[in-house]
Amino acid sequence: MKCMVYLETLGGKITPPSAEALGAAKQLGETMAVISGLSASSATGDAFGYGATAVAVLNTLQNEEFVAEHFCEAIAPFIRDQKPDLVLFPNSFECRELAGMLSVDLDSPIATDVVRIETRGETILVERPIYEGKAFEKIALGEGIKLVTLRARAFNQPELSAASNGTIFGIDMAAKRMVEVLAKSEAQGGVSLSSAKVVISGGRGITNCKQLAGDETASAKRGLILLEELAETMGGAVAGSRAIVDAGYLPYSHQVGQTGKLVSPDVYIAAGISGSIQHIVGMRSSKLIIAVNKDPEAPIFEVADLGVVADLFEYLPALNEDLKKKLG
Amino acid sequence: MKIIVCVKQVVDSEATIHLAQDTISWGDSPFILNPFDEYAVEAGLKLKDLHNAEVIALGIGKPGETDALRRALAMGADSAMQITVEDPSKMDTLSAARLVSAAIEKIGDVQLVLFGRQSLDSGSGIVAAQTARTLGWPLLGYIGKIDLEGDSIMAERFLEEKKLTIKSHMPAAISVVQSIGEPRYPSFIGIKRAQKAEIQVMPAAELGNYPDGSRLLHDSFALPLKKTTTCEFITGDSSSELAEKTVQKMMERKIL
Ligand SMILES: Cc1cc2nc3c(=O)[nH]c(=O)nc-3n(C[C@H](O)[C@H](O)[C@H](O)COP(=O)(O)OP(=O)(O)OC[C@H]3O[C@@H](n4cnc5c(N)ncnc54)[C@H](O)[C@@H]3O)c2cc1C
Numbered sequence: 001m002k003c004m005v006y007l008e009t010l011g012g013k014i015t016p017p018s019a020e021a022l023g024a025a026k027q028l029g030e031t032m033a034v035i036s037g038l039s040a041s042s043a044t045g046d047a048f049g050y051g052a053t054a055v056a057v058l059n060t061l062q063n064e065e066f067v068a069e070h071f072c073e074a075i076a077p078f079i080r081d082q083k084p085d086l087v088l089f090p091n092s093f094e095c096r097e098l099a100g101m102l103s104v105d106l107d108s109p110i111a112t113d114v115v116r117i118e119t120r121g122e123t124i125l126v127e128r129p130i131y132e133g134k135a136f137e138k139i140a141l142g143e144g145i146k147l148v149t150l151r152a153r154a155f156n157q158p159e160l161s162a163a164s165n166g167t168i169f170g171i172d173m174a175a176k177r178m179v180e181v182l183a184k185s186e187a188q189g190g191v192s193l194s195s196a197k198v199v200i201s202g203g204r205g206i207t208n209c210k211q212l213a214g215d216e217t218a219s220a221k222r223g224l225i226l227l228e229e230l231a232e233t234m235g236g237a238v239a240g241s242r243a244i245v246d247a248g249y250l251p252y253s254h255q256v257g258q259t260g261k262l263v264s265p266d267v268y269i270a271a272g273i274s275g276s277i278q279h280i281v282g283m284r285s286s287k288l289i290i291a292v293n294k295d296p297e298a299p300i301f302e303v304a305d306l307g308v309v310a311d312l313f314e315y316l317p318a319l320n321e322d323l324k325k326k327l328g
Numbered sequence: 329m330k331i332i333v334c335v336k337q338v339v340d341s342e343a344t345i346h347l348a349q350d351t352i353s354w355g356d357s358p359f360i361l362n363p364f365d366e367y368a369v370e371a372g373l374k375l376k377d378l379h380n381a382e383v384i385a386l387g388i389g390k391p392g393e394t395d396a397l398r399r400a401l402a403m404g405a406d407s408a409m410q411i412t413v414e415d416p417s418k419m420d421t422l423s424a425a426r427l428v429s430a431a432i433e434k435i436g437d438v439q440l441v442l443f444g445r446q447s448l449d450s451g452s453g454i455v456a457a458q459t460a461r462t463l464g465w466p467l468l469g470y471i472g473k474i475d476l477e478g479d480s481i482m483a484e485r486f487l488e489e490k491k492l493t494i495k496s497h498m499p500a501a502i503s504v505v506q507s508i509g510e511p512r513y514p515s516f517i518g519i520k521r522a523q524k525a526e527i528q529v530m531p532a533a534e535l536g537n538y539p540d541g542s543r544l545l546h547d548s549f550a551l552p553l554k555k556t557t558t559c560e561f562i563t564g565d566s567s568s569e570l571a572e573k574t575v576q577k578m579m580e581r582k583i584l
Contacts, residue, residue: 065492068457068467093487097469100457103422109543110421112452125547131449134345135352138547178466182482183493192489245506252472252507253488258341258448259363259506261488267583277342285552288583290574291559306577307559308570318571326575327584 001029001119004084006075006099007047008092009037014046016157016195017090021150023158024117025088026051028124032082034058034075034171036066045164056169064173065181068097073174076105084145086124091149092194099147110147111139115154132258132281152194153264193254198236199265200227201256201283202312204243205272205293209313219313220249226316227271233323239263241273257282271312275300292316329381332432332441333372333405334455336362337389337396338448347551361399364444366511368504371474372442373404373512379476381439382406386431388424389416394527401522402514409435409528411535418541421450425458430535432463439498445470445505460501468496472507 003025007018014022014035025031033052035043040057047055058074079087079102087102089095091113103110115136116127126148127138141148193199206223207216227238238254245255256263258278268286273279275291275298283289284303291304292312301307308315343357361369372383385400385408397408411427413419419427432438441463446453460467468474473484476498485492486505514522532538562577564570578584 093470096453097457097467100454101461104458104461112454130451131345132341133552135347136550136552140545140547142543142545178496180495181492182495184490186490194488253486288581301559304559305557306574307561308574310567310570314567315570318567319574322571322575
């Protein structure tokens with residue numbers, strides 16, 4: 001099978017979900033990588049290292065931001081030329097837009113958020129969650145160049161080998177511009193939520209600190225600091241329930257759940273989160289769920305592996321101290 | 329100005345899914361307007377308030393399945409239209425986008441088509457991009473703020489790690505996220521009006537694009553593996569003891 005994989009880069013490095021997509025493609029056959037991003041060309045070595053047999057670099061203009069139409073205009077003819085059987089993408093917002101547009105140009109079967117790929121003879125089957133992960137559907141992809149986006153952390157990241165060269169192509173951008181990017185503000189560093197190995201998540205409980213009786217804002221400030229400190233110690237990302245996002249304590253991009261993000265880290269710590277169904281659908285596939293809540297009856301304990309009935313304002317600092325000791 | 333808001337009817341997220349003989353059912357759970365689409369309706373109504381726009385809710389579904397459209401009407405949409413298909417299960421996202429595009433061309437003189445960021449049931453999250461591309465319109469994706477001036481659109485785009493201010497022009501397709509603001513509740517009068525409203529029907533066959541069941545072929549459904557472990561409660565007399573035991577458990581599981 002002839003595969004192609006679309007890689008996103010950040011600061012000249014291939015993002016973890018992109019590396020996972022490259023690993024998945026390699027299992028299926030010879031793989032060409034298409035690299036995008038502000039300093040895409042510095043990632044060619046790693047693309048070969050992860051197992052690509054050829055690499056194409058998207059020649060965007062300096063500082064050119066992703067716009068789906070513009071990238072689609074450039075990449076669609078390249079895909080038509082190369083005629084891969086299958087193109088894999090990470091499941092980022094940007095890639096879903098790009099893959100969606102490519103499916104129109106190529107009249108392709110497309111499946112997003114895929115968690116498993118298998119082959120049956122010549123047929124490619126993919127499995128993807130439906131009804132917010134309450135069920136899975138296996139689908140056979142029909143005729144044409146198949147487009148598939150992969151859920152972050154559903155596939156293993158391949159080893160990075162020493163191989164660092166091979167054939168390099170360039171893909172030129174088309175001239176047409178439909179959307180202009182006027183300004184951008186980047187999140188303050190930190191680890192990307194969807195690909196984080198550890199997620200420290202806070203709920204309305206963080207607005208309820210005994211010592212600050214009644215002062216929600218001051219409580220939330222202190223609570224957020226506790227989440228951030230723990231995230232830093234564990235190398236994780238901070239997230240929250242809708243309750244604290246709606247109250248304005250965390251940006252929407254950090255909301256976990258039905259109308260927020262789906263995450264599946266190795267460890268998910270839920271602090272002061274009651275465990276509504278809309279929250280649980282966003283985090284239940286995490287490998288280890290630790291819940292801390294004052295209320296022993298909170299539904300979050302039904303999905304947790306480890307439960308701690310405590311006041312988070314006392315427990316989280318203690319946990320952070322102990323971890324710092326043990327992790328040196 | 330005509331604004332189309334695409335809405336989908338989905339089963340309520342509180343519903344319990346049953347699977348038997350490779351058929352999914354959910355008891356007698358009600359159908360609701362896809363919660364992501366509520367934000368798109370809200371975005372349309374905000375523009376209506378500001379620019380005197382006409383807001384048309386557009387759905388695809390089986391004849392008679394009009395709960396989501398009526399909810400959009402109750403919230404304040406001016407009218408509702410349904411593209412009817414006999415077997416929606418045969419419809420992949422590309423068929424949906426082509427049907428929506430054909431309907432928009434038939435309606436004529438549409439300046440904006442709004443979408444939620446994904447559906448609750450299939451969760452594909454690509455129909456907005458596919459529709460934009462099919463129509464040849466610019467896509468403004470994951471938008472939390474829309475400002476119109478003449479033909480130009482300024483919008484805020486919310487991605488995972490960054491926020492962008494982008495500019496484009498009408499006609500355009502926009503997918504809307506939560507930052508647009510809480511969807512309004514229907515008024516009593518709105519609900520009454522929605523119950524009686526006539527929903528205009530466009531059979532898919534008349535739009536020249538039958539749902540094409542050949543690109544994606546259903547193989548089978550499965551339920552997620554049940555979690556076999558029950559919650560292990562950590563006990564202790566002090567926070568530090570609780571913390572220490574938690575770390576121990578993490579180490580036993582080779583998580584650290
Ligand atoms: C259409 C729709 C979509 C939704 N989408 C989402 C979504 O994407 N994500 C989401 O999270 N929610 C979503 N919700 C909202 C959801 O239903 C809940 O309202 C929300 O998740 C509750 O957040 P919470 O658990 O933080 O707050 P609460 O339910 O108020 O729980 C707070 C918890 O903190 C505990 N607590 C209080 N003080 C302390 C303390 N000092 N120490 C320890 N524990 C303490 C309490 O015992 C309680 O269990 C959605 C709802 C709807 C209707």
